[in-house]
Amino acid sequence: MLGSIPELDQTLQAYDYLLPETLIAQTPLVPRDRSRLLVVQQKAHQHQIFQDLVALLQPGDLLVFNDTRVIPARLLGRKVNSELAQPVEVFLxxxxxxxxxxxxxxxxxxxxxGAQIEFGSPECPLLRAEVLATDEETRGRIIQFEPLVEQPFEDLLEQLGEVPLPPYIQDSTARPEQYQTVYAQHPGAVAAPTAGLHFTPELLARLQSQGINQARLTLHVGVGTFRPVETNDILQHNMHSEWVDLPAATVDAIRATKAAGGRVIAVGTTVTRALEGACQNGSLAPWQGRTNLFIYPGYQWRVVDGLITNFHLPKSSLLMLVSALVGRERLLALYEDAIAQQYRFYSFGDAMLILPEAVIAERSPDVAF
Structure with missing residues (x-):
């Protein structure tokens, strides 16, 4: 990673802000594209509605989406050989x-x-799991599952598991499909790429009809995206890696967009990490692998020109990533105004569009498309 950041920006406290709990969105809006949109321009910002995106982008721009699908990663079971039939929660x-x-x-x-867990009714358990080891990095467990009936594990997971909502959503009437993007395709994520939750099929069609192109990649959202930063010096934070599939068709679309003078707009921080992570060697090519890229102020951008994103938790790596585009002080000022304007925050909340002219970060000069 190139560049350096001011000493103040290295402290975790520099990425803190106060958010009233009443602004943490508990339920999604219906329809999705009626959420509010804070549009960040070069020297100003304005308040609009998400469906206004059609007029805010330009023909020839490219929207890149993350088409991962959230799996039913939350399982409720009970410890085997426990006299009290102790309940157990497993979050994959x-x-x-x-x-x-x-x-x-x-x-x-x-x-x-060595501990064993069963899932399903006590009279007819369907799935058993054994704890193999402790994972020191995440404080989690390595667990091996064994079906107890003639069904594939994936089918049992769909039957027994629940699509998890973030812990700050305590009182939600959201249905599982509302925590999926309308274009979700490849199962593997344990949390939704939430910037994409604002899109409807109708909005996608309107964007396409206006010459705003679309491409997809897959990043299976895992602990790396939402793991809190716990070090006072953010440079000591280690990102957990996440799996990425950047297909050839998306690389071709990015190359064509850049060659024609268009702009690559990432739909969410997961798309941003995937594209930038795939280009760390200086060239963009089809790629499958894991990325642990940690983006913070001072990062030199390679692929992404603009960003659509939700409002993120204080002291989070996601807040640092967005700060790397527009600057930490400006981003916190934007958040302050969003709070004053009663924007809805986090996964089911409102969105922000950072237009390319608002980006102050330097670009890496050594990228080949």
Missing amino acids: LEPRQPRTWLALVRPGRRLKP
Whole structure:
């Protein structure tokens, strides 16, 4: 990673802000594209509605979407051989091998290596899991699953699991499909790429009809995106890696957009990390692999020109990523105005569009398209 950041920007406290709990959105808007949109321009910003995106982008621009699909990653079971039939919650984070997952468990202190968990009714359990090891980095467990009936593990997961909502959503009437983007295709995420939740099929069609092109990639959102930054010096934070699939068609679309003078607009921070992570060697090419790229102020951008994003938690790596585009002080001032204007925050909240002319970050001079 190139560049350096001022000493003040390295402190975790520099990325803090106060948010009234009443502004944490508990339910999604219907229809999705009626959410508010804070539009960030070069020297000003304005308040609009998300469906106004059609007029805010230009023909020849390219929107890049993350088409990952959230899996039913939350499983409720019980510890085997427990006299009290102790309930257990398992939250899947990422696959390690077939039927073997890294997961968070509760209560963790009683689920040591060798412990077994069953899922389904006590009279007819459908799935069993064994704790193989403790993962020190995430404080989670490596768990191996074994179906107890003649059904594939993936089918049992769909039957027994729940699509998880973030912990700050406490009172929601949201249905599971409302925590999926309308273009979600490839299962594997444990949280939604929330900037995409604002799009409807009708809005996508209107954008396409105006010459605003669309491409897709896959980043399976995992613990890396939402793991809190816990070090006072943000440079000491280690991002957990997440799996990315950047297809050839999307690379071709980006190259064509750049060659024609168009702009690449990332729909969400996960798309941003995927595109920038795929271009760390100085050239953009089709790629499958894992990225642990941590973007913070001072980062030199390679691919992304603009960004659509939600409003993020204080002291989060996502807040640092957006700060790398427009500057930390300006971003916090924008958040202050959004709070004053009663914007809705976090996963089911409103959105922000950072237009390319608002980006103050330097661009890497050594990128080949």
